[in-house]
Amino acid sequence: MRLPIFARVGLLLLLSPGSVSVFAEGAPPEARALFAKVVESLGGAESLKAVKAIREKATLLTKSPTGSEQSIDVDAWSSVGAPLRQSQSLTISGVVYVRVVTSEDAFMSSPMGAMDMPVLQKETALRDLRMSALALSQKMDDPALSLTMSPGVRIGAIETKLLVLRLEKDEVKWFVDPATGRILRRVSQAGPVEQTTDYSDFRTTGGMTVAYKRTISAPGQEPATVTLVEYEVNPKLDPKRFTRPVAR
Numbered sequence: 001m002r003l004p005i006f007a008r009v010g011l012l013l014l015l016s017p018g019s020v021s022v023f024a025e026g027a028p029p030e031a032r033a034l035f036a037k038v039v040e041s042l043g044g045a046e047s048l049k050a051v052k053a054i055r056e057k058a059t060l061l062t063k064s065p066t067g068s069e070q071s072i073d074v075d076a077w078s079s080v081g082a083p084l085r086q087s088q089s090l091t092i093s094g095v096v097y098v099r100v101v102t103s104e105d106a107f108m109s110s111p112m113g114a115m116d117m118p119v120l121q122k123e124t125a126l127r128d129l130r131m132s133a134l135a136l137s138q139k140m141d142d143p144a145l146s147l148t149m150s151p152g153v154r155i156g157a158i159e160t161k162l163l164v165l166r167l168e169k170d171e172v173k174w175f176v177d178p179a180t181g182r183i184l185r186r187v188s189q190a191g192p193v194e195q196t197t198d199y200s201d202f203r204t205t206g207g208m209t210v211a212y213k214r215t216i217s218a219p220g221q222e223p224a225t226v227t228l229v230e231y232e233v234n235p236k237l238d239p240k241r242f243t244r245p246v247a248r
Contacts, residue, residue, distance in 0.1 A: 031149035034161055034176060039137060041181030043208040051134055051208070054078050055232040060090075062224040074226070077241055081138055084129045087241040100242055101125040107244050114245050120191050131172040131188060136165055144168050152176070155184045155198070182209070193218050206233035 039045055056076045064070040073091040085102040098109045099117070106122035107114050117125075129135060139145050145167050152160030152175045160175040175185035186197045195218040199211035212228040 028149060031147050031163065034149060034163060034178060034181070035147060037178075037181030038133070038163070038174070038176055038183060039181075041209055042133065043204075045137075047207045048134065048137065051233055052080055053234055053237050054080065054134075055230070055235040056228060057230040058226050058228045060224060060226050063222040077235065077237055078129065079237060080132070080134050084126055085237075085242045086125065086129060100244070101129075102242050105242075105244060109245055113247065124189070124191055127170050128188065131165070131167065131170050133174075133183065136167065136172070139167060142167065153185075158184065160184060183211075190218060193220070205231045208233065 039048070042048060054077075056074070056078075058074045058076070060072040060074050062070050062072065070092070075089040076086065077088075078086040083103055086100070088099045090097045090099065095111065100107055100109075101117065101122055103126070106117035106125070108117055109115070136145065145165065147166075148164045150162050150164075152162040154160070155175060158177050158179075161178050163174040163176055165172050165174070171189070173187040174183045175187075176182065177184055182199070182202060184199055186199070187194055188197075189195075195216060198215045198217075199213070200215075201211060201213040202209050203212050204210075210228065210231050212231075214226040215223060216226065217223045
């Protein structure tokens with residue numbers, strides 16, 4: 001099953017940082033220590049607590065429905081924490097499409113007009129915002145947040161550790177380099193399938209360590225690659241970006 005491009009792009013961005021606290025007191029000490037190392041690798045708890053929004057400009061390389069390579073320019077604005085909201089502009093062959101999801105509304109628009117986002121796509125997009133690394137770290141005192149650790153898989157030359165984070169009914173898996181604390185792979189539910197995102201080309205931007213290359217794969221879909229061009233911390237979010245256009 002191939003997800004529509006709007007749905008796929010919505011799941012590609014946001015490797016976000018966090019902070020550690022007593023949220024995982026019931027977790028094994030090794031799991032808590034690894035989570036703390038992840039936080040440190042992302043920039044450290046104190047500097048990350050102040051992050052309220054992220055802007056990412058990127059190039060997405062994927063396959064078109066006809067099988068040819070397709071390059072899409074993406075400009076994504078995302079909040080961290082309540083109220084959850086994300087606005088993405090996608091430029092495909094010179095035509096601009098917009099994808100917006102908030103707690104109250106979700107729609108896709110094009111030069112032809114706006115249409116409701118399918119319920120499953122909205123739920124998936126909101127879950128990804130809730131379960132980003134930054135958002136999870138800011139839930140550090142939430143008793144509903146749990147953490148477990150087990151052996152991971154080999155990624156390149158690195159034997160990773162698997163951290164599974166659960167918040168109420170949602171779950172995300174991180175495959176972490178135990179030496180550096182970097183998240184090398186993220187696995188999460190994307191509709192009816194699991195989607196895998198591999199991270200590389202780590203750079204320090206705005207006090208945070210960010211993966212500038214992300215490779216996305218899922219069963220039955222062509223892999224897609226996202227290359228960041230710009231990364232901005234705490235941009236001013238214009239409310240108009242999240243408002244449904246008035247029908248003409």
